[in-house]
Amino acid sequence: MKPLTVNFARMKETIEYSAKVGEIPNQGLRRLALSKEDKTMREQLREWMIDAGLEVRIDDFGNMYGRRKGQTNFDPLVIGSHLDTQPNGGRFDGVLGVLTALEAIRTLNDYEIETYRPIEIVNFTNEEGARFEPPLLGSGGLTGVFSKEYVYNRQDRDGKFFKNELAEIDFKGGETNRLQRAHAFLELHIEQGPVLENEGVTIGAVEGIKGMSWLELKVTGEGGHAGPTPMPLRKDAMMAAANIISHIEQKSNVFDNDLTVTVGRLDVKPGAVNCIPEEIVFSVDVRHLDDEVRKKFIDEMKVEMQDMATDRKVELETETLWEVNTSTFHEGIIDQVSKSAERLGYSNRRLYSGAGHDAKYMNAFCATGMIFLPSVDGKSHVESELTLDEDIEKGANVLLDTMIHVTDNNEQL
Amino acid sequence: MKPLTVNFARMKETIEYSAKVGEIPNQGLRRLALSKEDKTMREQLREWMIDAGLEVRIDDFGNMYGRRKGQTNFDPLVIGSHLDTQPNGGRFDGVLGVLTALEAIRTLNDYEIETYRPIEIVNFTNEEGARFEPPLLGSGGLTGVFSKEYVYNRQDRDGKFFKNELAEIDFKGGETNRLQRAHAFLELHIEQGPVLENEGVTIGAVEGIKGMSWLELKVTGEGGHAGPTPMPLRKDAMMAAANIISHIEQKSNVFDNDLTVTVGRLDVKPGAVNCIPEEIVFSVDVRHLDDEVRKKFIDEMKVEMQDMATDRKVELETETLWEVNTSTFHEGIIDQVSKSAERLGYSNRRLYSGAGHDAKYMNAFCATGMIFLPSVDGKSHVESELTLDEDIEKGANVLLDTMIHVTDNNEQL
Structure with a gap:
């Protein structure tokens, strides 16, 4: 059987709609988690999901699900990503994962295909971590990485709480609405790096995350006044x-x-031209495929930074905000992404995600x-x-084909 | 004649009142120019000035004046400073200059002394430059360093305009209320540096400003994502x-x-943990008594910074926000400050101001x-x-004595 393909013109309309909600100059997007722009976009997704015949529910982290029934009531295949962005973000990061999932569902509807297993679209809350740190609060809450109390007590820079902001935009649902079990999870995303483009490859079958x-x-x-205090x-x-x-840069x-x-x-702090700064707080993000290399770098760096602070008679405190080891995805799914790309005649390669x-x-x-796109x-x-556009269309086709194969899989993955 | 002395207990009450208006933890003060705290403090000063029998007027920069009549209607002696503070400022910077001036007036009232010339207290607007850059907007506007249009169009970090904020707190007065001429200006201030304390000296007779x-x-x-973009x-x-x-520090x-x-x-910008910064804007404050040394340092620094930027393939723009040469005060007044300190039996020395x-x-x-205090x-x-407290009391006494001598001076200074 020839692979099904999506209606790209229809999908493009949803991408263009999304590009307007939180639009900033130079084709950018500023749609911070639980902002009024996020609310507008969520409401539109809900409408689209209802129009596509999906059963919509919201969980207590604000994660949105749209369920399409299957022939069986077995564990669903879940597909999706997130709709929030960075403060000066773009139109594709996260957005494509949700909107290609929606288009895949609409295509199944076009062809009146009833899949073996149910399928659920998901839009996770606060993936970016740009407003509430750390990132991945919605998926982390759902999967038990973060406790509900922890997630609810995250604060943005204005001191506003996740819990209150979630209620404020009317997307605080019930704990019983959480995804309970899943057969598999599939996420399409932009690569955010140069590998696919440099090699002229369209589809990335992602092996895992650094x-x-x-x-x-x-x-x-x-602190003190910038003028009268002698430098020594x-x-x-x-x-x-x-x-x-x-020093951190040189060492790395x-x-x-x-x-x-x-x-x-x-x-x-205090942050005025004529005040000697009394306190500086800054973040350091360190990544490597080999967890041991990353940890060794950080351990050595901590000692050296402490020595530098001591030499200058300042105090240095170091806190680990977040730490995850390298993870490897399911071999059967990585393989299916490659096979679906092959079936559709698209160039593809395996790669790890740095993000x-x-x-x-x-x-x-x-x-x-x-699935990564260039x-x-x-x-x-x-x-x-x-x-x-051509890459987005191909990516959506690979998502659709992979999805159909994975949902028809009868075995426990 | 024995020098007059102020009523320190009475002055202390005004200092303590001021310390509450914009109070922050650790005995700090946050009273940004044209904020609601600034408004409250200004209203109190107006009340105090009226109670002291002064004729109060506000000019178009929000500078506040309180005039005490003299035997003649000659040019007045003006004394004062500012009541605004840094974001994490203290209780004395600027504040003492206004409140010692008020106390000096009250003392003249106590003794029913009519000075030869009129005396005016002044509270200048936005001395600190912490909310609206550059600093000294009120005195700079009055003395023609800045045009009215320039001052009115200054914006704070939230994009609010000086002009609107001045009107908002009800301290936008008429242009005709500006100080037209003055016999002399006297400002008492904290040193903001270690010289007086280190030498155990109470009174600084300030020779000028660096x-x-x-x-x-x-x-x-x-910009870009912190994960996938390789360092090179x-x-x-x-x-x-x-x-x-x-490099700037090493060079200096x-x-x-x-x-x-x-x-x-x-x-x-954008300022998120997982975004490579695309833009950094920072201030550099450079001071030296010798203007040539300062200028030479900046000229050399500019060339070296530009080379560093070129090496890293980033762009560097340098703007001069503000520049003033070293200035020297009036010899007769410097001398009178020393003499008044001597008359009162207080240790004193000459020094330049770094601020x-x-x-x-x-x-x-x-x-x-x-007049500087430690x-x-x-x-x-x-x-x-x-x-x-003991230094503040001595400073107020020196201000009072200097003031009486300067106002009784019949000559053109």
């Missing part, structure tokens, strides 16, 4: 932090080629796999993030 | 900025012992001088800023 650590460093020095008497937290950050460059280190957030995804936590819950210039988390 | 430059640097790199392909604005900041340490360099403000003050701009408007541990612009 381990990562998020650290928060607090440098406490001594200062305990300037900014100068100490700048030195430490430079010689430590291991595949290590990535990012300082994405830095806050200055975290909801699939990360779902992998411990049920058999899991991901990112132009390898960019994401920026306004100029782009995945080409 | 020149300073405020620069804003913008580093533009390329990045144009990480944070790493570039950290290197530049470290070898360039000149008396140079001070401070990076007090740094903003990251900017309203007296800086007033110095071009009329004969100007300042700062415990040299600290200011922090919650723990402290000047001891």
